[in-house]
Amino acid sequence: MPNIKSAKKRVLVTDKKAAINKAAKSELKTAMKKFDAALASGDKEVVASVYPATVSAVDVAASKNIIHKNNAANKKAKMAKKVAALNA
Numbered sequence: 619m620p621n622i623k624s625a626k627k628r629v630l631v632t633d634k635k636a637a638i639n640k641a642a643k644s645e646l647k648t649a650m651k652k653f654d655a656a657l658a659s660g661d662k663e664v665v666a667s668v669y670p671a672t673v674s675a676v677d678v679a680a681s682k683n684i685i686h687k688n689n690a691a692n693k694k695a696k697m698a699k700k701v702a703a704l705n706a
Contacts, residue, residue: 642684649675650693657700669701 620626653672656664673694680690
């Protein structure tokens with residue numbers, strides 16, 4: 619346990635930021651799971667409604683540095699490919 623006041627504050631701030639980042643990453647994973655479930659159902663209308671929300675969630679996570687921008691681009695490309703395959 620830290621003894622210096624600034625080190626104590628750093629511990630508190632780090633814990634708070636870690637909790638916020640964990641919640642944001644959990645939201646992203648939930649959005650991705652909803653997209654995968656919609657895709658598994660095979661209903662084009664459901665996928666069309668869930669896809670933009672999932673892409674938005676990925677973009678938000680990338681902009682907040684929850685995930686790397688290349689990871690976000692990779693996720694979006696894979697989702698777009700799956701949607702295209704469903705519609706073809």
